Amino acid sequence: MTLLKHFGGEGSDVSVHGFIFFCFSNFFNTDLFRIFFNTSLYIDLLESVNFEYSFTQYSFLRTQSKKKSKL
Structure with a gap:
């Protein structure tokens, strides 16, 4: 919940998009991402x-x- 507030408050589109971006940016830095693309x-x-x-x-x-x- 604090993560969503960090990206623009609850219920707003900014928070959802920010949260998705946050998840994807973490995913791109993982080994799982590199394994998937190999x-x-x-x-x-x-x-x-x-x-x-x-x-x-x-x-x-x-x-x-x-x-x-x-x-």
């Missing part, structure tokens, strides 16, 4: 959006590993 799920998301980044090397390695697993 997962293959995120890589797949980037590939589906057609990101032609340095993920082509990763894709090549991943397809190679898939071929090996089928053998």
Whole structure:
């Protein structure tokens, strides 16, 4: 409750937005955030959006590993 008051009082939009920002800014600084963005799920998301980044090397390695697993 004191946290919400710090961001602009109870019931106001500022407090809600400030609180959400506070939570997200703490989340961005955690290892969980870095782990999430290093997962293959995120890589797949980037590939589906057609990101032609340095993920082509990763894709090549991943397809190679898939071929090996089928053998």
